[in-house]
Amino acid sequence: MHWLPPNGALHGSAFDHLLGINLAIVFWLFVAAQILLVVALFRRSHGSNAAKPGRALLIVDYAVLLAITGLYVWMVASSHRLWAASREQPDNGSAVQVEVTGVQFQWYFRYPGRDGIYGATKPALVSAPTGNPLGLDPADPHSTDDVVSSVLMLPSGQPVDLTLRAQDVIHGFFIPGMRLKQDAIPGMIGHLRFTPDTPGDYVILCSQVCGLGHYRMQARLRVVAPYQFNAWLAGRERALAQ
Amino acid sequence: MKRLFTTDHRALALNYLILGLIAVITGTLLSLLMRIHRTWPDLAMPFHGALRPEDYLALVTMHGTLMVFFVLTVVPQSAFPNLVLPAQIGTERMAFPRLNSAAFWITAASLLTLLAAFMAPEGAPISGWTNYPPLSAIAATGPGQGAGMDLWLLSIALFCLAAILSSLNLLATIVARRCPGLTFTRLPLTVWSWLTSSALTIIAFSALLIAAALLLSDRHCGTSFFLPTGIVVNGVPQPNGSGSPMLWLHLFWFFGHPEVYIAILPGMGIASSLLANFTRRPVPAYRLMVLATLLIGFLGLGVWGHHMFVSGMNPYAGTAFGLTTIAISVPSSAEVLTWLVMLFRGRLRLTTPMLFALGFLSFFIAGGLTGPILAQPALDAYLHNTFFVVAHFHLVMAMAGVFSVFAGLYYWYPLITGRCMDETLGKIHFWISLIAAYGTFFPMHLAGLAGEPRHYAQLQGPVESFANLIPVERGITWSAFLLAAAQLIFLWNIFRSARRATPEAAPNPWQATTLEWSGVSHPTVSHGPYDYGTVSTGDFLPQWQPEKPF
Numbered sequence: 001m002h003w004l005p006p007n008g009a010l011h012g013s014a015f016d017h018l019l020g021i022n023l024a025i026v027f028w029l030f031v032a033a034q035i036l037l038v039v040a041l042f043r044r045s046h047g048s049n050a051a052k053p054g055r056a057l058l059i060v061d062y063a064v065l066l067a068i069t070g071l072y073v074w075m076v077a078s079s080h081r082l083w084a085a086s087r088e089q090p091d092n093g094s095a096v097q098v099e100v101t102g103v104q105f106q107w108y109f110r111y112p113g114r115d116g117i118y119g120a121t122k123p124a125l126v127s128a129p130t131g132n133p134l135g136l137d138p139a140d141p142h143s144t145d146d147v148v149s150s151v152l153m154l155p156s157g158q159p160v161d162l163t164l165r166a167q168d169v170i171h172g173f174f175i176p177g178m179r180l181k182q183d184a185i186p187g188m189i190g191h192l193r194f195t196p197d198t199p200g201d202y203v204i205l206c207s208q209v210c211g212l213g214h215y216r217m218q219a220r221l222r223v224v225a226p227y228q229f230n231a232w233l234a235g236r237e238r239a240l241a242q
Numbered sequence: 243m244k245r246l247f248t249t250d251h252r253a254l255a256l257n258y259l260i261l262g263l264i265a266v267i268t269g270t271l272l273s274l275l276m277r278i279h280r281t282w283p284d285l286a287m288p289f290h291g292a293l294r295p296e297d298y299l300a301l302v303t304m305h306g307t308l309m310v311f312f313v314l315t316v317v318p319q320s321a322f323p324n325l326v327l328p329a330q331i332g333t334e335r336m337a338f339p340r341l342n343s344a345a346f347w348i349t350a351a352s353l354l355t356l357l358a359a360f361m362a363p364e365g366a367p368i369s370g371w372t373n374y375p376p377l378s379a380i381a382a383t384g385p386g387q388g389a390g391m392d393l394w395l396l397s398i399a400l401f402c403l404a405a406i407l408s409s410l411n412l413l414a415t416i417v418a419r420r421c422p423g424l425t426f427t428r429l430p431l432t433v434w435s436w437l438t439s440s441a442l443t444i445i446a447f448s449a450l451l452i453a454a455a456l457l458l459s460d461r462h463c464g465t466s467f468f469l470p471t472g473i474v475v476n477g478v479p480q481p482n483g484s485g486s487p488m489l490w491l492h493l494f495w496f497f498g499h500p501e502v503y504i505a506i507l508p509g510m511g512i513a514s515s516l517l518a519n520f521t522r523r524p525v526p527a528y529r530l531m532v533l534a535t536l537l538i539g540f541l542g543l544g545v546w547g548h549h550m551f552v553s554g555m556n557p558y559a560g561t562a563f564g565l566t567t568i569a570i571s572v573p574s575s576a577e578v579l580t581w582l583v584m585l586f587r588g589r590l591r592l593t594t595p596m597l598f599a600l601g602f603l604s605f606f607i608a609g610g611l612t613g614p615i616l617a618q619p620a621l622d623a624y625l626h627n628t629f630f631v632v633a634h635f636h637l638v639m640a641m642a643g644v645f646s647v648f649a650g651l652y653y654w655y656p657l658i659t660g661r662c663m664d665e666t667l668g669k670i671h672f673w674i675s676l677i678a679a680y681g682t683f684f685p686m687h688l689a690g691l692a693g694e695p696r697h698y699a700q701l702q703g704p705v706e707s708f709a710n711l712i713p714v715e716r717g718i719t720w721s722a723f724l725l726a727a728a729q730l731i732f733l734w735n736i737f738r739s740a741r742r743a744t745p746e747a748a749p750n751p752w753q754a755t756t757l758e759w760s761g762v763s764h765p766t767v768s769h770g771p772y773d774y775g776t777v778s779t780g781d782f783l784p785q786w787q788p789e790k791p792f
Contacts, residue, residue: 003691019621026611033582033607037600040585041592058526061583068575072568072614079618080561086620087557104383104476123472123479135474164554168475169377170487172552172627176693179624183553185487186376187470190554207552207627209370209697211377211384212296216700 008202008223009178010195011086016179018082022075091193095161096154101134102164102171102184105213107204108133111147114237118163119143126167134167147236152221155229156199164190172207175221183208196223247347249339254346255324256658258316261350265312268357270726272305277719281712283700295699296385299368302697303386304359306371307394310501311401312353314643318508319405319443320349322650323412323436325657329758330430332421332765332786337414345408352400355393362390370697372494375468375487379460382475392461395454402451409440409447416440421757423767427532428785430756430771431525434532435511438539442500442507445543450497453490460485491553495546502639503542506606507535509646510577513599513606515772516649517581519754520596521588522781524772527580534573541570551619552626560619567617571610578607588775593752594668598649601676602642608680609638612687627697630690636683645675648732655739656747657758664744667735674728681721685714753782760786 007016099110099118112118119142126135136143154160164173166184173192174181177200182192206217224232248254278285279293279301286292293301328336336342359366364385369377373394381388416437420429429437456467466483468490473480518525525531547555547563581603590596612634616622625631648671655663694701694708701708701715738744750759756771765786773783783789 022615057583061579076568079620083620123474126474170374181552207695215698
């Protein structure tokens with residue numbers, strides 16, 4: 001399991017635990033099966049000429065099949081608990097709101113600002129060179145206080161609700177350190193809810209091939225203490241107000 | 243020319259094998275270029291210079307398309323049945339010989355169209371073999387997404403048509419042209435596999451044909467099946483649409499997952515037959531094996547959503563597709579356990595085809611076991627589109643598939659040339675391939691666990707690198723070279739044996755029971771396909787001989 005990057009999310013330790021168990025089971029089943037193959041290869045021919053040999057062998061066979069089926073049932077049940085806890089919960093309303101937008105080959109992060117409401121965007125207004133990569137509509141009062149960042153700042157220990165969007169093609173929003181992945185699909189609004197609990201820097205990658213710059217579509221998640229997060233956000237909001 | 247436009251199924255089988263050989267050589271060379279680029283990114287290629295990121299993605303796309311369609315589908319699902327299926331059911335010809343040969347010409351046209359994508363003005367498409375829109379729908383999203391993408395879609399549409407026609411012929415042949423006495427419960431398991439995979443082909447490739455037609459329409463006729471409103475490419479707003487990329491994902495994977503079984507079911511049939519032959523014991527629980535084959539085919543139609551766990555699909559759908567996916571592991575496990583039992587019941591004859599059948603089994607287990615991990619949405623949410631998945635399908639589909647193809651080629655080679663291939667060369671080919679294939683694909687699990695995504699032209703990025711994976715990547719590259727080099731031994735063996743360097747084979751060199759070895763033109767069958775070691779009169783009882791000779 002040391003191959004995985006360090007975990008920084010609340011649900012991550014349960015994920016690591018479950019993945020670890022699964023990998024261990026599968027690895028030893030793999031080893032056992034390969035040993036059987038090698039043994040069969042070097043076995044001296046004991047093939048009896050009895051008309052119906054190996055009935056006992058078949059019974060063992062069905063017993064193993066039953067056991068493996070039981071294992072599969074356990075896998076479905078145990079992982080469903082984790083899946084339900086992370087994906088099938090409604091938003092409780094108090095989470096930190098951030099909108100993530102994937103654009104060839106960049107991630108943008110938008111905070112709704114003091115009014116708590118994301119302002120309107122218009123495709124015709126999208127213009128990265130003039131500093132409006134998301135096409136924020138200045139005519140909408142909710143837009144003027146929206147903070148757009150190229151770094152995802154989050155407070156530690158607080159639930160987060162990410163809204164996923166894509167501007168051009170499908171992108172895959174992937175934070176290995178948070179054990180999180182979901183596609184951002186044009187025309188659809190996605191949500192990812194989680195709680196980062198260990199302060200630090202984490203890599204954000206694109207996991208769905210999105211064009212020639214796919215490999216360099218990377219950004220940074222910075223998890224900081226809540227007071228630092230509040231200070232950072234307030235600073236950005238003040239800068240917009242001026 | 244006469245050879246090319248033949249309606250003789252055995253000649254068509256050879257044509258398909260040559261087509262598959264061209265595709266597998268091209269696809270392998272592309273994969274080696276990918277490995278070279280990942281290991282030495284700045285190395286200049288002859289006549290080309292250093293590869294650009296878009297070149298790398300074009301290699302990925304073309305490698306995947308060639309291997310999945312023109313190797314792993316064409317050889318097990320078109321070449322092999324043309325070679326032996328009519329003989330195995332005791333008939334001299336297919337049900338629809340002209341339809342059958344038309345399918346070959348269309349497949350050949352499809353391959354030429356695909357290869358032409360390399361000559362397109364901006365090169366081959368870069369969106370991977372799954373070609374998700376909008377990347378595949380809007381030419382402005384990247385090089386290769388213009389004419390190259392059109393050629394890809396055209397090629398795939400042709401391929402779908404050919405696959406459907408070819409499978410219709412196989413289905414009709416199996417149903418209508420079995421020789422007297424050859425009831426369904428006396429069919430070899432290879433025939434059951436082809437029956438199942440042909441039914442799957444007709445259903446699955448129809449979905450892909452429709453998807454390709456709709457995407458071409460989106461690109462050129464102003465429709466928007468796969469395009470929503472509000473897309474902005476390079477700062478340019480696109481026309482309003484009323485569709486969704488999700489429709490493509492559903493249609494593509496409704497094809498894509500059955501396709502995996504289309505590629506591997508014939509291999510499973512070959513493994514059952516060869517294990518029976520080379521252990522000199524019948525297939526135990528024959529009816530269970532038939533049932534497992536049919537179940538895999540049936541359940542295979544209902545698992546496509548496991549490719550979409552992280553697409554933002556309703557999480558309850560993730561749970562449902564996870565459940566169907568795990569369910570398909572049960573008949574697969576039943577087949578694997580039966581094969582293992584077979585190994586411990588009989589006397590093994592370790593011929594080259596038997597070794598490759600064992601290799602198939604080894605890879606099918608190695609790759610198959612990670613299936614239940616990836617079937618869990620909660621775990622897939624991390625592993626999706628990482629190298630863990632690349633390792634999984636290269637072991638369970640590519641290596642298991644290719645090893646079953648090798649098993650079939652070594653086994654049926656005497657039917658083509660009247661000679662067996664050289665056993666010593668065959669065994670060297672097997673052992674190097676086995677070790678090199680594990681060396682290539684097993685370490686990819688580790689890269690995947692580290693979070694390395696697929697389709698990365700380089701491991702360096704602006705924020706973080708996967709620098710600690712570079713030694714692993716280098717090992718994979720060297721291993722891939724060894725794997726490719728070992729195939730030269732195989733080519734040399736084919737060439738040598740065809741040039742009559744090996745002695746002529748006996749009429750039934752493997753002492754097999756199935757009808758392709760009978761040499762009888764109008765056989766009558768009175769018993770099942772795997773009567774090895776159970777008859778008092780001898781070691782085996784071929785299907786073309788009556789039940790009680792005395």
